[in-house]
Amino acid sequence: MDAPRPRLPPGRHGVAGHRLTVDGVRAVGDSGVAAEGSGVGWHDRGMTELVGLDDVRAARELLAGVTRTTPLEPSRPLSAALGGPTWLKCENVQRAGSYKVRGAYVRISRLSAAERERGVVAASAGNHAQGVALAAGLVGTHATVFMPVNAPLPKVAATKGYGAQVELAGNTVDESLVAAHTYAERTGAVLIHPFDHPDVIAGQGTVALEILEQCPEVKTIITGVGGGGLISGMAVAAKALRPDVRIIGVQAAGAAAFPPSLVAGEPVRLPVFSTIADGIAVGRPGEITFNHVRKLVDEIVTVSEEDISRALLMLLERGKQVVEPAGAVGVAALLAGVVEVETPVVAVLSGGNIDPLLMLRVIEHGLAAAGRYLRVTVRCSDRPGQLASLLSQIAEHRANVVDVEHQRANPHLSLGEVEVALSVETRGVEHSDTLISALRASGYQVVFAAEA
Numbered sequence: 154m155d156a157p158r159p160r161l162p163p164g165r166h167g168v169a170g171h172r173l174t175v176d177g178v179r180a181v182g183d184s185g186v187a188a189e190g191s192g193v194g195w196h197d198r199g200m201t202e203l204v205g206l207d208d209v210r211a212a213r214e215l216l217a218g219v220t221r222t223t224p225l226e227p228s229r230p231l232s233a234a235l236g237g238p239t240w241l242k243c244e245n246v247q248r249a250g251s252y253k254v255r256g257a258y259v260r261i262s263r264l265s266a267a268e269r270e271r272g273v274v275a276a277s278a279g280n281h282a283q284g285v286a287l288a289a290g291l292v293g294t295h296a297t298v299f300m301p302v303n304a305p306l307p308k309v310a311a312t313k314g315y316g317a318q319v320e321l322a323g324n325t326v327d328e329s330l331v332a333a334h335t336y337a338e339r340t341g342a343v344l345i346h347p348f349d350h351p352d353v354i355a356g357q358g359t360v361a362l363e364i365l366e367q368c369p370e371v372k373t374i375i376t377g378v379g380g381g382g383l384i385s386g387m388a389v390a391a392k393a394l395r396p397d398v399r400i401i402g403v404q405a406a407g408a409a410a411f412p413p414s415l416v417a418g419e420p421v422r423l424p425v426f427s428t429i430a431d432g433i434a435v436g437r438p439g440e441i442t443f444n445h446v447r448k449l450v451d452e453i454v455t456v457s458e459e460d461i462s463r464a465l466l467m468l469l470e471r472g473k474q475v476v477e478p479a480g481a482v483g484v485a486a487l488l489a490g491v492v493e494v495e496t497p498v499v500a501v502l503s504g505g506n507i508d509p510l511l512m513l514r515v516i517e518h519g520l521a522a523a524g525r526y527l528r529v530t531v532r533c534s535d536r537p538g539q540l541a542s543l544l545s546q547i548a549e550h551r552a553n554v555v556d557v558e559h560q561r562a563n564p565h566l567s568l569g570e571v572e573v574a575l576s577v578e579t580r581g582v583e584h585s586d587t588l589i590s591a592l593r594a595s596g597y598q599v600v601f602a603a604e605a
């Protein structure tokens with residue numbers, strides 16, 4: 154085995170709040186279904202063996218001239234918050250907008266001529282779809298992609314744009330995967346699994362090879378986890394070359410299948426799951442990825458939807474980075490302080506494919522979560538100029554009015570009274586409190602105020 158086990162700090166095993174330190178010394182399980190043929194003899198190597206550093210290095214050779222070596226950018230706000238150098242690995246600017254093309258290309262380029270002839274099929278909420286569509290086009294085979302019926306429109310359009318045939322089936326990626334399996338059985342097309350295949354894992358692991366070259370002094374790598382392909386490959390490469398680097402995975406709390414699976418010692422299916430981070434909304438870890446995660450990953454933590462919104466907003470505002478929710482969970486965990494890290498830290502921005510409408514909602518949500526979006530309703534006398542003076546008072550406090558509603562016909566109001574409902578952008582909770590106090594001091598009756 155190429156990759157040594159991680160060293161775990163004493164007394165940090167097991168579940169602690171929303172943090173799970175992965176037990177790296179448990180025996181290897183033998184559960185699981187075999188992955189599709191990979192062309193590199195994985196059936197022969199058995200399900201309990203891990204992908205090795207040589208596999209990741211071979212994947213990198215295949216990807217030369219195909220994928221971008223994405224930039225590693227410093228993050229000032231995160232470095233300040235964590236008290237040491239913090240970097241962002243920008244896979245959001247990878248070809249097709251996420252790291253996914255790495256694994257997809259490695260897998261598809263190893264298919265035999267006969268398999269290429271039959272074409273490939275995949276299931277995905279978007280990023281794997283685009284990765285497979287792009288990779289299939291580059292290799293010269295045909296791709297059919299099953300996507301959930303509610304998949305973001307830009308991702309559907311982009312997948313079609315890369316030349317794939319898109320079929321909408323199921324409400325979740327898991328359901329789309331069932332449809333893709335059925336299609337593969339019926340047509341003979343080769344199923345390109347989004348995460349649970351050694352070639353895919355090896356391809357994703359190339360992200361870590363780049364990180365180790367770009368930041369040789371790195372102490373912690375933190376990345377999002379859905380089915381576990383990205384973190385598995387990265388952990389293989391990082392632990393083989395630098396066993397002291399801590400590998401931390403982050404899941405959305407509403408779709409976190411790894412923590413209960415690690416406790417159970419086998420992949421567990423979540424009965425329900427939901428998160429704005431559609432890229433990592435996966436209900437069950439893979440068999441192969443589960444094996445890698447429990448042996449090589451140091452810790453899995455979860456973040457809330459608010460944490461993700463705040464991270465997206467920070468990345469956009471301070472980092473000038475367009476990142477999708479699944480791509481921002483590593484940064485979300487750092488910002489929310491749900492994980493202790495040793496710097497230098499590298500957080501992977503794993504994807505940038507965000508629907509502009511979702512971006513709009515997330516920005517509003519992120520502003521509210523950061524206490525920068527205030528809804529306030531005040532009562533005042535119905536005299537000419539009252540509204541103007543209310544607005545100018547808000548302007549004096551350098552708050553920005555986003556929306557205003559002026560009501561006279563409310564039965565709770567006495568004659569000669571009006572109610573004004575305002576949505577105001579502020580600089581944060583303190584600024585909102587100051588503004589409300591100032592309005593009260595000026596004689597306005599504040600009947601409602603909430604950061605929302």
Ligand SMILES: Cc1ncc(COP(=O)(O)O)c(C=O)c1O
Nearest residue numbers: 280379380381382383432503504
């Ligand atoms: C942007 C983004 N980040 C992270 C992941 C997690 O990937 P994995 O299933 O390999 O854990 C995905 C999966 O599609 C993704 O699209």
